[in-house]
Amino acid sequence: MLDEQVVQLKQKQLGAEMLKQIEREESKKKMSVVEMEEKHMQEERRRLEREGALYNIRQHKQKLKQKAVDIQENLAMENELILKLKNLDMERMMQDAKKRQQVKETFEKYANLVKMQQELEKDRQMQLDFVFDSEAKEIFERQTELWKNEEKCRQKLLKEVLATIKKQIEDNLEKNRERQRELQREKKENEVNIQEYNKELEKLDREKENKKLNRRVGLDEDVKVKNARKFQQENIKLKELDDELERIRKEEERLKKEILNIQKKHAMLVFYKNK
Numbered sequence: 001m002l003d004e005q006v007v008q009l010k011q012k013q014l015g016a017e018m019l020k021q022i023e024r025e026e027s028k029k030k031m032s033v034v035e036m037e038e039k040h041m042q043e044e045r046r047r048l049e050r051e052g053a054l055y056n057i058r059q060h061k062q063k064l065k066q067k068a069v070d071i072q073e074n075l076a077m078e079n080e081l082i083l084k085l086k087n088l089d090m091e092r093m094m095q096d097a098k099k100r101q102q103v104k105e106t107f108e109k110y111a112n113l114v115k116m117q118q119e120l121e122k123d124r125q126m127q128l129d130f131v132f133d134s135e136a137k138e139i140f141e142r143q144t145e146l147w148k149n150e151e152k153c154r155q156k157l158l159k160e161v162l163a164t165i166k167k168q169i170e171d172n173l174e175k176n177r178e179r180q181r182e183l184q185r186e187k188k189e190n191e192v193n194i195q196e197y198n199k200e201l202e203k204l205d206r207e208k209e210n211k212k213l214n215r216r217v218g219l220d221e222d223v224k225v226k227n228a229r230k231f232q233q234e235n236i237k238l239k240e241l242d243d244e245l246e247r248i249r250k251e252e253e254r255l256k257k258e259i260l261n262i263q264k265k266h267a268m269l270v271f272y273k274n275k
Contacts, residue, residue: 019176019179019180019183020180022172022176023173023176023177023180026172026173026176027173029088029169030166030169030170030173032084032088033085033088033162033165033166033169036081036084036085036162037162040077040078040081040158043074043077061128061136063136063140064128064131064136064139064143065125065128067140067143067144067147068121068124068125068128069125071117071121071147072118072121072122072125074151075114075117075118075121076118078154078158079111079114079115079118081158082110082111082114085107085161085162085165086107088165099164099168102164103161103164103165103168106157106160106161106164107161109157110154110157110158110161113153113154113157114154117150117154124143
């Protein structure tokens, strides 16, 4: 059981390290998205500044050409932004299949829109060479309104994509942190269990040693009792031997007395016969 707890503790430590690594990666993604969003906002401010400068140009045909170049540059940057966002591989990190599909569709929709816009702007730019100066002002005003609507549509989709990605990253980070907290609680429980098991083992070891000691003392007592009994038995045997020796001694004295009496009687008989 203790080995199992130790294995679980090691697994939780590895799991915690993996989660921390995932958290670092998610935080890095979050920072990347923030940086991309900030860069996009900076480019948007520059675009507005260029448009302000472009407004003061009197030649509308030149305005059209310059605006077309700016639009192409913006679309190229937006396309680059899409690629960077795709490289974050956010779809794979989404557990909700519906949300994953939604993000995928939004990405594709935005990418297709940018691609279509790039093709459209190429055609428009080619047509500018055939625009008369007298038509340029009207075309510029009409095209400016069209560009604004197209820009709004793209920016709306882009905001949806960025908001979804940031929300997913935050969700992933929060789930990761919650899992780390959960692992930390489980790790502490394992550590407490291991400490309790160690205490229990120490207690069992002490009891085992006490039993050994008691058994040893018991064996010593048994030996003492056996020795005492043996000594007692030997004493009994010695007493029996002493008693036997005493009996033999007394018997020997009795026999000596009888022999002496017989000798005395025999001597008296001889004396009377000789007389």
